[in-house]
Amino acid sequence: MRFKASIHNITTFTKLTASLNSLGPLAWVKLSDEHVCFTIIPEQGTQVWAVLSIDSIFETYTVQSAAGNVINLEVPLTSLTRALKSALNATSAQLRLTKKDSAPLLALTIAVANAPNAHAAFPATAANNDDGFDAPFDSAFGSGNRETIVTQEIPVRVLAPDTVAGLHEPQCREPDVHIILPPLLQLKSISDRFTKLAMAGVKSGAATAPSRTRLEVAANMHGCLRLSIKTDAMSISSVWTDLNNPELDPSQVTGIAEHPSTRMKQLGTADGRSDEGWASVRIDGRDWGKVMSVGRLGGRVIACECECALCFCHDHALILYVYLPSDNGEDESVLTYYVSSYSA
Incomplete structure (x- = not known):
């Protein structure tokens, strides 16, 4: 060879x-x-x-x-x-x-x-x-x-x-929400700050290590993204609005009218204040910070929040697609990140 x-x-x-x-x-x-x-x-x-x-x-x-x-x-x-x-x-x-x-x-x-x-x-x-x-x-x-x-x-x-031969990508059903993320380095900075605040705000022994760093990431089909964290001592969140929810390509997706994201688009509002129409995941803050390090590559990033096909309805996964432009201007290189969600 x-x-x-x-x-x-x-x-x-x-x-x-x-x-x-x-x-x-x-x-x-x-x-x-x-x-x-x-x-x-x-x-x-x-x-x-x-x-x-x-x-x-x-x-x-x-x-x-x-x-x-x-x-x-x-x-x-x-x-x-x-x-x-x-x-x-x-x-x-x-x-x-x-x-x-x-x-x-x-x-x-x-x-x-x-x-x-x-x-x-x-x-x-x-x-x-x-x-x-x-x-x-x-x-x-x-x-x-x-x-x-x-x-x-x-x-x-x-x-x-x-x-x-037996290694394959995780299988997930069609996403409930797909959204273009804000700059990843900005998102990483806020995520890391939330994680540090949560760890500092919990007394030693009051909770397990994973619960001290558990973030919730949520998005809707009206351009809103929300990052939040809750502990016994604090509750803090940050919301982005006016983000882009890319349109589905009919040549790639069949049955757009019945697609989960189409139904989610009928719920919620563009100001992010409605409790309806949000898809959310609960992830480890430190692991999420490592994922966000891909921001150093630049490129265009799409987040798809969906339920995993083989999980309970209250379990979710976050899938990040990072597209790197090639010399000919086309998005030929794709990095796919599969982030598992904790149960509620």
Whole structure:
């Protein structure tokens, strides 16, 4: 099997891996001819299913394997993020799958212009190209007089197709509410403030840790979003209005007239004062703050609040769709976050 690619968008790639790393240390990375997929399924907390267009990160891209040109890897995100950060000021960067002492690894080779001390900070590693694992390495970095070539290694584990065959995205029914969120960094700031206030306002031992940080996120089909938290000592909320509820696409959704969001639109008001027409979830504040770190990527974000198909009626889930624009102006890269709700 072979994988080799040159990276043209180091900044976005680094921000992406750093955001995912806050939710889990390991990612299942699926490399194929069509997409690059990052998946995080922690024992507790938010699941992430990210489908990235190849040109959103890579300039040249080659993947080959006996399994239909698909390679599945388990990648430590901390190591990958650290390596990518070292390439932020590089003139060029190349990522490839190789082996060292029979152990698979991702080798990130970068060219650093006018960096005479680069070897002291990042020891270069000689390429091992006779193992039959990676493509022959062809230097595309120009003469060595003005650039220093640095290679960093990220140990990975190659996953057999059978190992990941049973992994699938959570199944949810059609959402009750869909809404464009305000800037995520703004939302994260207020969420973190609410969480700190709740933790400070509860006496030690008066409640369990999860209840001290439990936030309620709610929205309606009239452009309103509400973030609130309640404890024995306090009750505080923040409401956004005039947000956008995107119209459903008839080519993608059948039966719009009977869609749950259409019925919800008949309830509630645009000022957010009505108690009707709201869909809500109850989530852990600290986990939510980690999810909101995706705001560093920018992009357009849609929140869909819906009931999970296999849960009780009073249990809900929050699904965040983060769309990253590609070079051609289309939203081809989608990060999907599944946040489970606590019962009332």
